[in-house]
Amino acid sequence: MSTQGLSIPGISMGGSGTGxxxxxxxxxLTGMFSVFRKPVVATVAVEAVVLLLVVLDVWLVVPxxxxxxxxxxxxxxxxxxxVRRRFPFxxxxxxxxGFLAGWAQLASMITxxxxxxxxxxxxxxxxxxxxxxxxxxxxxxxxxFAELSWRExxxxxxxxxxxxxxxxAIALLVGARAEVSAKLRELATSRDRExxxxxxxxxxxxxARLAREMHDVVSHQxxxxxxxxxxxxxxxxxxxxxxTAQVIRQLSTRTLEELRxxxxxxxxxxxxxxxxxxxxELDHLIRxxxxxxxxxxxxxxxxxPSKVSAxxxxxxxxxxTNVHKHAPGATATIRIHATSGALDIEVENAxxxxxxxxxxxxxxxxxxxAERARLLGGSFETSGTKDGGFRVRARYPLDR
Numbered sequence: 393m394s395t396q397g398l399s400i401p402g403i404s405m406g407g408s409g410t411g412x413x414x415x416x417x418x419x420x421l422t423g424m425f426s427v428f429r430k431p432v433v434a435t436v437a438v439e440a441v442v443l444l445l446v447v448l449d450v451w452l453v454v455p456x457x458x459x460x461x462x463x464x465x466x467x468x469x470x471x472x473x474x475v476r477r478r479f480p481f482x483x484x485x486x487x488x489x490g491f492l493a494g495w496a497q498l499a500s501m502i503t504x505x506x507x508x509x510x511x512x513x514x515x516x517x518x519x520x521x522x523x524x525x526x527x528x529x530x531x532x533x534x535x536x537f538a539e540l541s542w543r544e545x546x547x548x549x550x551x552x553x554x555x556x557x558x559x560x561a562i563a564l565l566v567g568a569r570a571e572v573s574a575k576l577r578e579l580a581t582s583r584d585r586e587x588x589x590x591x592x593x594x595x596x597x598x599x600a601r602l603a604r605e606m607h608d609v610v611s612h613q614x615x616x617x618x619x620x621x622x623x624x625x626x627x628x629x630x631x632x633x634x635x636t637a638q639v640i641r642q643l644s645t646r647t648l649e650e651l652r653x654x655x656x657x658x659x660x661x662x663x664x665x666x667x668x669x670x671x672x673e674l675d676h677l678i679r680x681x682x683x684x685x686x687x688x689x690x691x692x693x694x695x696x697p698s699k700v701s702a703x704x705x706x707x708x709x710x711x712x713t714n715v716h717k718h719a720p721g722a723t724a725t726i727r728i729h730a731t732s733g734a735l736d737i738e739v740e741n742a743x744x745x746x747x748x749x750x751x752x753x754x755x756x757x758x759x760x761x762a763e764r765a766r767l768l769g770g771s772f773e774t775s776g777t778k779d780g781g782f783r784v785r786a787r788y789p790l791d792r
Contacts, residue, residue, distance in 0.1 A: 439474065442502060446470045449498040450490075462494040462532075469496030472503060480507040484520045491527040497555065500524050505559030512567050521556045528552035603658035610651060618644035639680060670701035671728070674708055681712040684723045691730045693790070700788045703764050704728065704737055707786050710757045711739035714782075721745030722781065734770070735788045743780035761786065 450466045469490025476483040484503040490496035504524050508517045529552040531537035621641035628634040678685045715724050719741050727738040765772035770788040
């Protein structure tokens with residue numbers, strides 16, 4: 393069986409054995425280097441390299457007839473590098489004798505640099521700098537130091553300043569970089585906070601504008617409809633005209649109450665949407681919808697989240713409105729089922745029994761339901777049926 397041309401996600405196979413071996417080596421190297429990206433492994437690797445450097449710094453310059461105490465002090469200075477992160481001042485104090493009476497110059501510089509990084513320009517840093525400078529300036533044994541000329545003393549002083557000053561300068565740069573990074577993070581946080589405040593102000597202004605428009609236009613029109621329905625109800629004595637007038641007046645009054653509630657929420661700018669109809673009011677909605685409905689409810693929990701209950705009500709309301717507008721005379725089937733931590737709603741209607749009237753429609757109802765489902769972490773889908781009808785399915789999680 394040939395594997396040429398076979399493709400597996402993440403792995404490509406070809407006919408060349410050499411190419412496969414090369415890729416295998418590349419993958420193994422990638423896996424090996426990925427291990428060093430882990431913080432613990434990277435820290436251990438850095439510590440091992442630093443310890444190796446300080447040991448080499450001592451071992452490469454040790455004279456053949458070195459004093460035992462100088463070797464011991466230098467070894468102690470090398471070991472002090474291991475604990476410099478946890479005890480920087482103590483590590484520096486242990487490393488300085490190894491520099492003064494031994495050859496642990498690099499160990500003293502590294503411990504001083506860590507001390508300056510942690511303490512910056514504190515008294516401990518100044519003490520460490522003075523000790524490292526003295527260790528570089530003073531020759532051991534002291535008899536050799538006394539025999540040096542003034543030129544050698546000046547040179548030793550210059551090198552002492554460099555040896556003690558360079559770790560502190562690097563530590564101050566590291567501290568300045570950390571401070572700048574902290575300031576940048578603080579600035580970014582402040583900018584994000586300002587953006588949120590600006591967005592809240594824009595939303596508040598837009599909500600106030602929408603509240604004015606809804607109150608001045610929509611509320612006025614609905615009030616007129618309710619007044620006309622009341623007049624028609626007073627004139628009609630009995631029969632379908634009276635029932636129609638009563639239904640129009642009830643719907644107008646109910647819509648006006650909901651609209652005023654929404655206007656109050658918009659003006660206050662509260663995050664809560666205020667009082668909303670829920671799934672418990674579906675019976676009243678179905679009775680007043682003027683659409684034949686078959687309702688089935690299974691395994692409905694005793695309590696539902698308010699947002700899920702309102703979403704279920706709005707889904708059924710929008711679907712019945714669409715049936716009344718686009719499929720007059722058709723029967724609607726509503727199935728509500730709660731299972732697996734979610735509320736499933738399915739609304740299906742048959743083909744229209746008569747020609748639909750041309751009613752104004754913006755086409756935003758189903759789009760709004762889809763957005764509501766997305767905000768609640770659910771799903772929303774629509775599809776046609778075999779008999780020319782329409783089906784809507786919505787799922788809202790109950791654990792939000």
